[in-house]
Amino acid sequence: MQVVASGAAPRYSAAMNYRHAFHAGNFADVLKHSVLALCLEHLNAKPKPYRVIDTHAGIGGYDLASSEAERSPEWKDGIGRLIDADLPEPVQAMLGPWLDIVREMNPDGIKAYPGSPEIAARLIREEDRVHLCELHEADSVTLDNRYRRDARIKVERRDGYKALKSLVPPKEKRGLVLIDPPFEDRDELAHMAEAVMGALAKWPTGTFIFWRSLKNLWAADRFDNGLAEWLISEKDFEPEKILRADLWIRDLASEGKLAGAGVVIINPPFTLEETLVNAMPWLAETLAQGNGYGWRVDGGLTEDDLDEGEG
Template sequence: MNYRHAFHAGNFADVLKHAVLAQCFAHLKKKDKPFRYIDSHAGIGAYDLTSSEAQRNPEWEGGIAKVMASAKPADVAEALAPLLQAVTAMNPDGLKDYPGSPEIAARLLRPTDRIQLCELHPADAKTLDNRYKRDARVKVEARDGYKALPGLVPPREKRGVVLIDPPFEHRDEMAHMAEAVRAALPKWPNGTWIFWRPLKDLWASERFDVGLAEWLFEEELATPEKLLRADLWVRDIESEGKLAGAGIVVVNPPYTLEGQLLALLPWLAETLAQGEGAGWRLDGCATDESLSVEEF
């Protein structure tokens, strides 16, 4: 496994993904009852933006750095507030580090909440465990998150968020993600599930999105209003070179999330644009224009 998120930490895709995740945490915290965060591909937790990896091709400069430096309308500031709370708390003297999903959880969750992290890469799992070994809320498992998920849900708290954010090293990653969904989601249909995927193979992405929607509806695990897709691209998606677009699909999103994303996505597309063709979309996956999917 040669993928290292340190090369991409804090880029436009992270900003969207982590803004959504942080808003889910903020929503769950409105109730006193504890909840659990489950991360299937946790990485190392946090990233040094001064490292050689991050400096080699500093994608964060066109992502989180630009977001923090730009003027924000009130509704955009509200949508970004939980994420920026975690980022600024980690960087009291200027932007030098970026919190991955585990660190965002560690900084935003309460003492009564719990954090379950899976990471298959041996070195990364060790780094992750060392980072949080003194945090009683956190449990790190050096195992395949896909295989672990069915045994991790439903959590004792009965409330929470699952993030499935694989590195997409394999051509059939979408199929692996779909297999994990089929095995785990029916055991906890009331949880909030967030799926991240790049917009490189557009047919595969659409097949996953629409297949997920149709399967959820057929199995009566969700209704259309319980499914939300948010995508962002910073230049023409079909352009050559580094990643141009990415997004998330959320099952059981907070009721406030759609409105927040309606404010945030146009602003991100304009602020983080890297060339012609930048844009965004927000829908429920299953639209009249969606391709027909026979099997998920």
């Protein structure tokens, strides 16, 4: 297992409420959406069609001039620091596909930010398909209105966790699942784990991306290690098919807004770990908002790692 980090070690932080309209384009989106774009680009490298399933789709895109964004303009310290930055080559390799989309949407200054549905919509090809689940009634209407003229995209007002097991494996046999819940439920990680295990049992070759906050590092590690143990011990997964990437912009024990977040990727592109390792030091330093910032990229979990996680 490779662990690379800078800054202070992450620690526990108190729980916070989370509504994405207030946080669109922040540091957590930078990591999540750049990883999503890289995974989609990897799928595009082969001619066979694929499907993208987004279990908590939101509204698709965000107006950075809206009252929500103006009340809490976290995008200014996320995408705002990167949109015009002179990126080193390794960072361009990580952020390029995602940043290209943001720039396409903002030819005259940054005013809009793409959610995961919009990133998928702009990267998939004519033969590929996207299935978007959103349970919130008003948001599902907004989402449907955004994509109703795109025959490649289906919007469904449905609990994404419950829908997932019936949506996999897709007929294309290739594709990606993004699970990005709002973390308003204290048992969110347990719900995620249950849905993931059911879906992976039916579609072990799909790429799965799970976003989770680092408000409680112990809970995140328990989820990560438990999932890895199940995949390796019960499903005979090779350790290199499990990858974790986390970013924190200040000490996780600090009060206030969300300080850390990251993703776990099952069946990642084989180049993804190296791409992230090369770019994350610069990204963490550039997005830092205080002391104790840092990052970690873990790939190739071993039995020793799982034993350590049990303590």
